[in-house]
Amino acid sequence: MIDASFPLQMIGSVETSSGMAEAMFCRDRDRPNEGMIQWYGQGIESGGVLVKISASTVASFELRPDIFYFPDTGGGLIAPAHLENFVELQKCRAYLRRTKKGLTGHWTDMTGIMRSIEFVNPSKPRKLRSVKLKDWAAFKAWASDQRRIGEFVDFRGHGSNQFSLTSTLHRSGRARMERFCYETVPRFRGQVEAILDIRLRASDSNDFSVVLGLAQHHGLPTPLLDWTASPYVAAFFAFADALENLSNRKDHTHVRIYGLSREVSMFRSSVSLTYPSPHASYLDISPRKNPRLLAQQGRFLVTNIVDLEGHFGSFEKATGRKVITAVDVPIRFAAEALEDLFYMGLTAATMFPGLDGVCRMFKHEMLFRQEMSAGLNSSGQVAPIVLVPEKIEIV
DSSP states (O other): OOOTTSOSEEEEEEEETTEEEEEEEEOBTTOTTEEEEEEEOTTSOOEEEEEEEEEEETTEEEEEEEEEEEEOTTSOEEOOSOOTTHHHHTTOEEEEEEOSSEEEEEEEOTTOOEEEEEEEOOOOOOOOOOEEOSSHHHHHHHHHHHHHHOSEEEEEEESOTTSOSOOHHHHTTBOOHHHIIIIIHHHHHHHHHHHHTOOOOTTOHHHHHHHHHHHHHTTOOOSEEEEESOHHHHHHHHHHHHHHTGGGOTTOOEEEEEEEEHHHHTOEEOSOOOOSSOOEEEEOOOOTTOHHHHHTTEEEEEEOOSOHHHHHHHHHHHHOOOOEEEEEEEGGGHHHHHHHHHHTTOSHHHHSTTHHHHHHHHHHHHHHHHHHTTSOOTTSSOOOBOOOTTOOBOO
């Protein structure tokens, strides 16, 4: 097997009978003896194969095919229930050796013809160059500029500017989209049907999107990233997360709000998540059974890319067009920010309809009291506490 420190995702090439194809090699850390190889390219029929990995030496590996994937009508990859030549296909083998640059070697098809295969180590994750704003007022001015100029139309908040733009699935150590789609989602869908007492058809794209939206909003690691049409909703999530984690992020000083351009908003995907090539695009998800999606003015970006900031950076470098931006705001302005957001109607109770949101709103009030009772707010004045609409107090 390949050790756990090896990259989750590598980009490279595979020589096919139709020519050289681009390829991805994806792994999940909890299954180090497996890997998904998928290939794509102009004039090349895309495909994929789940391989079993065994170590020949410390730095060389044999890959044996286990499950073959072919394009479906939506462009994703699917494993057919029956393959007439499955026994013959299992004769294929790949042999890779580890180098400083990545993995290189060859593979043999079922007739014994040898072809090249290579995967390159990912480059060091690209850090987006953000703009540091001096205070909450500067953020509000920036948000107004976005409304007026209209270049960036979707936003996302992080409780720390030290966090990268990565999906929860990738942060959990998984990069195999076919496993998520054909193993994790069906299991989750069964639980949703039992709890909500509804029928969700696996073959229905709208039902599939409902399952994905519920998974994302209830904490299951997914390849989706939440975005919103409102920079203020994004700011709420950023400052709320920072407030809830002050005690274990002592060295974190700024929240971050990302903005995606109108051009990116035009990238749209069907609900086929198993596209073989690297992609990041918006996914239309039904708000059915998911009131949070409407309350948060939410949109979902789906991606099979581990380093999403690097992907956008490469796109900008290649095209000269700006598609992503970010601003950082000092965490010490949390009191002022959340007070303003309360008056805009943005609290945990409105963002998370139901008792969970109400309880989270009260939790924020308690945290406010704890953090501010012995100190001053960012402007040097005693901080007001106004997070609970039923009872507004000045302390």
